[in-house]
Amino acid sequence: MSDYVNLVPLWICALVVFAVILVQSAIYMRAASQAGPELGFTRRDLRRSFVSGGVAAIGPSLAVVIVAVALLALFGTPAVLLRIGLVGSAATETSSAELAATTVGGGLGGEGWTPEVFAVAFFAMAMSGGMWMVGTLLLTPALKRGDTRLRQVNPALMAIVPSAALVGAFASLGVAELPKSGVHVLTVAVSAVTMTGCLLLARALHAAWLREWGLGISIIVGLVVAYVAHQAA
Amino acid sequence: MSEHTPETSHPQAGRGSGAAGATETEAARAAYARYDRTTSRWGRATMAVALLVSVSAPLLLILLTDLSPTAGQLLTAFLAVAAVFGMFWVVEPVTYYPVLGPAAMYQAFMIGNIANKLLPSAIVAQAAIEARPGTRRAELAAVMAICGAAVVHIVSLVLFVGIGGTWLVAQLPESVVEVAQLYIFPAIIGAVVVQLAAYVKQVRVVVIALAVAAVVQLLLVPRMGDLFAGFATAIVVFATMALAWALRDRRAHAA
Numbered sequence: 001m002s003d004y005v006n007l008v009p010l011w012i013c014a015l016v017v018f019a020v021i022l023v024q025s026a027i028y029m030r031a032a033s034q035a036g037p038e039l040g041f042t043r044r045d046l047r048r049s050f051v052s053g054g055v056a057a058i059g060p061s062l063a064v065v066i067v068a069v070a071l072l073a074l075f076g077t078p079a080v081l082l083r084i085g086l087v088g089s090a091a092t093e094t095s096s097a098e099l100a101a102t103t104v105g106g107g108l109g110g111e112g113w114t115p116e117v118f119a120v121a122f123f124a125m126a127m128s129g130g131m132w133m134v135g136t137l138l139l140t141p142a143l144k145r146g147d148t149r150l151r152q153v154n155p156a157l158m159a160i161v162p163s164a165a166l167v168g169a170f171a172s173l174g175v176a177e178l179p180k181s182g183v184h185v186l187t188v189a190v191s192a193v194t195m196t197g198c199l200l201l202a203r204a205l206h207a208a209w210l211r212e213w214g215l216g217i218s219i220i221v222g223l224v225v226a227y228v229a230h231q232a233a
Numbered sequence: 234m235s236e237h238t239p240e241t242s243h244p245q246a247g248r249g250s251g252a253a254g255a256t257e258t259e260a261a262r263a264a265y266a267r268y269d270r271t272t273s274r275w276g277r278a279t280m281a282v283a284l285l286v287s288v289s290a291p292l293l294l295i296l297l298t299d300l301s302p303t304a305g306q307l308l309t310a311f312l313a314v315a316a317v318f319g320m321f322w323v324v325e326p327v328t329y330y331p332v333l334g335p336a337a338m339y340q341a342f343m344i345g346n347i348a349n350k351l352l353p354s355a356i357v358a359q360a361a362i363e364a365r366p367g368t369r370r371a372e373l374a375a376v377m378a379i380c381g382a383a384v385v386h387i388v389s390l391v392l393f394v395g396i397g398g399t400w401l402v403a404q405l406p407e408s409v410v411e412v413a414q415l416y417i418f419p420a421i422i423g424a425v426v427v428q429l430a431a432y433v434k435q436v437r438v439v440v441i442a443l444a445v446a447a448v449v450q451l452l453l454v455p456r457m458g459d460l461f462a463g464f465a466t467a468i469v470v471f472a473t474m475a476l477a478w479a480l481r482d483r484r485a486h487a488a
Contacts, residue, residue, distance in 0.1 A: 003298075073402055080398075121310070163477075172466040175447055
């Protein structure tokens with residue numbers, strides 16, 4: 001498995017994507033520094049915006065790091081960097097991988113997690129993440145022209161249907177874990193309870209950072225309990 | 234989905250040609266038009282390259298090794314994912330556009346973490362330079378803040394995941410790696426369901442989703458075979474959408 005997930009071209013793809021993101025930032029900064037003076041946006045404003053935006057992103061970035069490290073054992077470093085570095089989140093990417101693995105009769109981890117299943121799952125993750133970018137590339141110019149048709153959807157529909165789809169998707173994937181084994185049931189429950197605790201504490205202590213770190217903390221607590229239960233089972 | 238729908242407080246980065254238009258001088262208009270052209274052209278180009286490279290990675294894996302999943306298997310896997318997340322490929326760009334503006338769209342949907350990282354960064358930066366929401370200054374501040382966030386995002390991933398994380402995983406005993414592989418998904422999904430339930434604040438929708446999921450995954454999947462299992466989550470998604478709409482609280486959502 002390690003030979004496949006660590007294939008050199010995958011590392012190169014990950015590094016190229018990171019380079020592209022940095023190049024985009026550089027082009028945007030140059031454009032802003034050229035247009036800025038005419039728009040009341042000084043070089044000092046530019047520097048302060050860049051630095052304060054970067055500093056504000058440190059906490060959330062480290063929270064994402066914890067989650068990404070937890071995914072390394074499953075997907076290998078290049079795939080994690082590609083998927084988490086780009087638009088994907090841990091929840092969507094692992095869900096896409098699980099959905100894809102199920103269609104070929106496999107699953108994440110264990111006997112059913114073969115290099116073939118990984119290839120199919122990695123393809124599905126890349127395509128799914130890619131479609132968010134396709135959506136952006138196609139829709140942004142239309143929205144910019146002020147194409148209002150896209151926004152003339154019934155607001156009640158928009159308040160209910162997307163959240164229903166999202167909750168339905170993750171509820172389904174969560175319930176699907178339960179018949180797999182007692183340790184799976186325990187892990188889902190511990191993860192859910194830990195997140196509940198984090199959210200309640202975040203509210204009680206007005207600690208917004210706990211909301212960001214909740215997923216990382218829940219994953220680690222869930223995996224520790226799973227480890228103990230798995231050894232005992 | 235990759236991002237939750239935006240928070241109510243948002244940086245109002247850009248509203249196309251609206252907001253600041255009335256008081257602008259000719260020079261300012263020209264400068265903004267140049268900025269808009271550059272960021273749109275290069276934003277699209279860089280996003281297209283990232284898209285191609287990210288999709289070519291799994292294709293290279295298949296072409297360069299002895300792995301040979303069939304085109305049918307790849308298509309089925311993609312359709313199973315599309316049936317679940319496809320709606321968000323359209324809904325999210327449309328939802329975020331008024332908050333982000335055109336330039337930041339190409340940043341945000343490349344980097345991700347919009348609601349939890351990029352929007353907070355943009356708001357902090359606008360406060361730091363005291364830019365009024367809806368102005369060009371605010372728009373540029375948001376885009377520069379996202380540039381700063383992008384650099385932190387890349388550096389943290391390279392250092393702590395690419396180098397540190399890879400080293401850490403290599404040190405772990407086989408038994409820990411095995412458990413991390415087997416139980417990472419249940420360890421994520423339990424927390425995500427709770428997080429989402431707290432976020433959407435629609436008890437009715439959450440109850441409907443869990444009930445539909447229980448019926449489909451626990452009663453139907455064991456009886457219906459593999460192909461059904463592959464699309465079971467898609468069925469739950471569509472049934473939940475339909476039921477949530479049919480059983481909505483008509484007083485709360487006057488439609």
